[in-house]
Amino acid sequence: MPASPTPIAQVLHSVIGDGMPLAVQAFDGSVAGPSDALCTVKVLDPRALNYIATAPSDLGLARAYVSGFLDLDGDAYTALMMLAGEHVGSIGWADRVKVLRGLGPRVLRPIPPPPQEVRPGLWWGLRHSLVRDSRAVSHHYDVSNRFYEWLLGPSMAYTCAVFPNPDASLEEAQEEKVDLVCRKLALTSGQRLLDVGCGWGTMVVHAARFYGVKVVGVTLSRQQAEWGQRRIAELGLGDVAQIRHDDYRNVVETGFDAVSSIGLTEHIGARSLPGYVRFLAGKLRPQGRLLNHCITRPVNSKPTRNGGFINRYVFPDGELESVGAIVSAIHDNGLEVRHEENFREHYARTCAAWSANLEEHWDQAVAEVGEGVARVWRLYLAGSRLGFAQRRIELHQVLAVKTDDHGSSGFPLRRLDYSRPSRV
Numbered sequence: 449m450p451a452s453p454t455p456i457a458q459v460l461h462s463v464i465g466d467g468m469p470l471a472v473q474a475f476d477g478s479v480a481g482p483s484d485a486l487c488t489v490k491v492l493d494p495r496a497l498n499y500i501a502t503a504p505s506d507l508g509l510a511r512a513y514v515s516g517f518l519d520l521d522g523d524a525y526t527a528l529m530m531l532a533g534e535h536v537g538s539i540g541w542a543d544r545v546k547v548l549r550g551l552g553p554r555v556l557r558p559i560p561p562p563p564q565e566v567r568p569g570l571w572w573g574l575r576h577s578l579v580r581d582s583r584a585v586s587h588h589y590d591v592s593n594r595f596y597e598w599l600l601g602p603s604m605a606y607t608c609a610v611f612p613n614p615d616a617s618l619e620e621a622q623e624e625k626v627d628l629v630c631r632k633l634a635l636t637s638g639q640r641l642l643d644v645g646c647g648w649g650t651m652v653v654h655a656a657r658f659y660g661v662k663v664v665g666v667t668l669s670r671q672q673a674e675w676g677q678r679r680i681a682e683l684g685l686g687d688v689a690q691i692r693h694d695d696y697r698n699v700v701e702t703g704f705d706a707v708s709s710i711g712l713t714e715h716i717g718a719r720s721l722p723g724y725v726r727f728l729a730g731k732l733r734p735q736g737r738l739l740n741h742c743i744t745r746p747v748n749s750k751p752t753r754n755g756g757f758i759n760r761y762v763f764p765d766g767e768l769e770s771v772g773a774i775v776s777a778i779h780d781n782g783l784e785v786r787h788e789e790n791f792r793e794h795y796a797r798t799c800a801a802w803s804a805n806l807e808e809h810w811d812q813a814v815a816e817v818g819e820g821v822a823r824v825w826r827l828y829l830a831g832s833r834l835g836f837a838q839r840r841i842e843l844h845q846v847l848a849v850k851t852d853d854h855g856s857s858g859f860p861l862r863r864l865d866y867s868r869p870s871r872v
Contacts, residue, residue, distance in 0.1 A: 487522030645712030649676030729782035735858035799833035
């Protein structure tokens with residue numbers, strides 16, 4: 449008499465849930481895990497098992513979740529926190545063999561990935577070429593301006609907020625972030641600012657409105673540019689602010705008093721980093737300042753994998769460097785580093801606020817962009833929050849200056865307190 453098949457929930461729980469307040473339910477009716485579990489992983493379709501057993505790294509669980517073959521009862525962040533052990537989210541081959549033995553060869557049946565997954569190849573162009581960067585940026589940012597309005601809130605700022613106090617709202621923190629950048633750049637009325645990777649224009653508008661600066665913003669996202677241009681027109685700032693739908697490398701003007709790069713460096717790539725800094729340095733006048741704000745990885749962590757969830761679903765061709773690499777590139781390519789700080793904990797709070805916005809508008813978001821895309825974002829935001837909280841990723845601001853021919857920076861001798869709330 450053939451042996452009864454091993455209950456699916458029991459097999460999966462032994463791999464991903466042992467010793468944690470996590471339960472597993474499966475389509476065969478099996479249940480495993482504590483009755484008072486904080487979160488329950490629900491395997492709704494046999495195809496989830498194919499993804500988990502056959503896809504590398506975190507990709508299998510992500511494919512199963514994005515497709516709807518696997519679901520969660522409970523908060524996604526809490527679930528990921530429990531699934532963030534050494535073997536889960538990066539299931540090793542020993543555990544895959546365990547799944548195979550418990551569930552049989554049916555889990556090896558190949559099935560296509562969800563339609564939300566992309567695999568950039570040469571048909572996209574050479575890596576970090578103008579054509580391929582444009583496609584990569586469009587994949588992530590040209591989702592829906594309405595979706596981003598729900599997700600980001602009125603600021604439309606899609607970078608780390610800086611919370612001036614523990615009780616500050618997301619909007620207050622985003623305003624503090626762009627104002628902090630303005631203070632670090634020492635902007636004054638009549639100066640010229642270049643904002644590369646300007647997004648929907650939050651920095652462009654703030655600098656123009658509150659510092660009297662003439663601003664050129666550049667973004668590769670057509671939807672971002674159109675939204676930002678409308679905002680500038682509504683505020684009557686068209687004579688001092690503009691947003692171009694273009695690659696920053698196509699900016700021909702020079703002599704800017706300051707350059708801000710907020711969330712662009714993640715798209716540059718290690719090989720292009722020196723040229724990126726040299727290009728921006730060439731846009732500055734002597735004693736002009738650069739503020740580079742970007743996500744980094746701890747120096748002792750592994751480089752970003754190109755085949756994982758983030759690369760295939762969120763940021764194609766995205767690359768994270770260590771803050772040491774960023775500082776070295778700035779130092780070695782025409783600029784003097786003057787100040788640096790890490791806002792890692794602030795980004796964890798920012799992601800938590802974005803996640804709350806997404807959940808508040810979940811039904812609207814699904815109707816706007818589809819459930820698969822909404823699930824990508826739910827998973828991405830929860831995972832990013834966890835990454836910042838656990839120091840798997842960081843957020844650094846680096847301030848630099850282009851000294852003049854005599855080596856003068858124009859910085860005052862007194863130590864500047866950039867964290868103070870008042871504007872300089």
